[in-house]
Amino acid sequence: MTIPGYPPPASPGPTKRPTWLVGGATIVSFVALLYVIEVWDNLTGHRLDYNGIRPLESDGLWGIVFAPLLHSNWEHLIANTGPALVLGFLMTLAGMARFIYATAIVWILGGFGTWLIGNSGAPPGVETNHIGASGLIFGWLTFLIVFGFFTRKVWEIVVGVIVLFVYGSVLLGVLPGTFGVSWQGHLCGAIAGVVAAYLLSGPEREERQRRKGSAAPRLGV
Incomplete structure (x- = not known):
C-alpha cells in the first residue's frame, strides 16, 4: 500500500558485479576454451595445429586469428596456463x-x-608454423610492466614492478634460443604489449598534460 503524497519506494536496480569477479570468470573461461580446443585437436589428430601463423604465406595470415588458441601438445598448453591465468x-x-x-x-x-x-633464423627452405598463447602472454606481461609508468597511477606502477620481479626472467624468451620455441612470436607479442599500453594510457596522459597547462603561470603584458 502506498501513502498518498509519498512516492513509492524505488525498486532496487541490478547489482553490478565486482570487476575482479567478472575478470576472473573471463580469464578462467578463456583458459577453459583453450583446453576444450586442445581436446578436440587431439581427437582429430592435431589437424588444427596446421592453422597457425605461417610467415609470409598469404593463407598463413589466417593463423593470426587462430594461433593463440592452438597448442602443439598438453605440455605446451600446461606451461602457458599459469601465466595466462595470473597475467590475464x-x-x-x-x-x-x-x-x-x-x-x-x-x-x-x-x-x-x-x-x-x-622465418627469421630458420634454416633455408624450412617452413615454420607458429602456434600457442605465449605471444599473447608476453603482450600482457609487457603491458602490465609499463602501463603504470604511462598512467602514473601508484597501484598500477606497483603491479608492474611486482610482475617484473616475478616474471621478468621470462622476457629472455624474446631472444633466439631453444629450437622449436617461437621467440619471434614472443618478441612481437612483447612489442605489441608496449604499444597497447601506450595507446590505452592516452586519457591519463592527456589529463596530465591538461593539468600542466592549467598550472602554468599566466604573465600579463
Missing part, C-alpha cells in the same frame, strides 16, 4: 574495456609481426 586476471583489473582492447591489439599486431619475421 591482472590485466582485467585495469578495466574490462582496456583488457579487451589491449588483448585485441596484442593478438592482431603481435600476430602480424610474427607473420612478417617468423
Whole structure:
C-alpha cells in the first residue's frame, strides 16, 4: 500500500558485479576454451595445429586469428596456463574495456609481426608454423610492466614492478634460443604489449598534460 503524497519506494536496480569477479570468470573461461580446443585437436589428430601463423604465406595470415588458441601438445598448453591465468586476471583489473582492447591489439599486431619475421633464423627452405598463447602472454606481461609508468597511477606502477620481479626472467624468451620455441612470436607479442599500453594510457596522459597547462603561470603584458 502506498501513502498518498509519498512516492513509492524505488525498486532496487541490478547489482553490478565486482570487476575482479567478472575478470576472473573471463580469464578462467578463456583458459577453459583453450583446453576444450586442445581436446578436440587431439581427437582429430592435431589437424588444427596446421592453422597457425605461417610467415609470409598469404593463407598463413589466417593463423593470426587462430594461433593463440592452438597448442602443439598438453605440455605446451600446461606451461602457458599459469601465466595466462595470473597475467590475464591482472590485466582485467585495469578495466574490462582496456583488457579487451589491449588483448585485441596484442593478438592482431603481435600476430602480424610474427607473420612478417617468423622465418627469421630458420634454416633455408624450412617452413615454420607458429602456434600457442605465449605471444599473447608476453603482450600482457609487457603491458602490465609499463602501463603504470604511462598512467602514473601508484597501484598500477606497483603491479608492474611486482610482475617484473616475478616474471621478468621470462622476457629472455624474446631472444633466439631453444629450437622449436617461437621467440619471434614472443618478441612481437612483447612489442605489441608496449604499444597497447601506450595507446590505452592516452586519457591519463592527456589529463596530465591538461593539468600542466592549467598550472602554468599566466604573465600579463
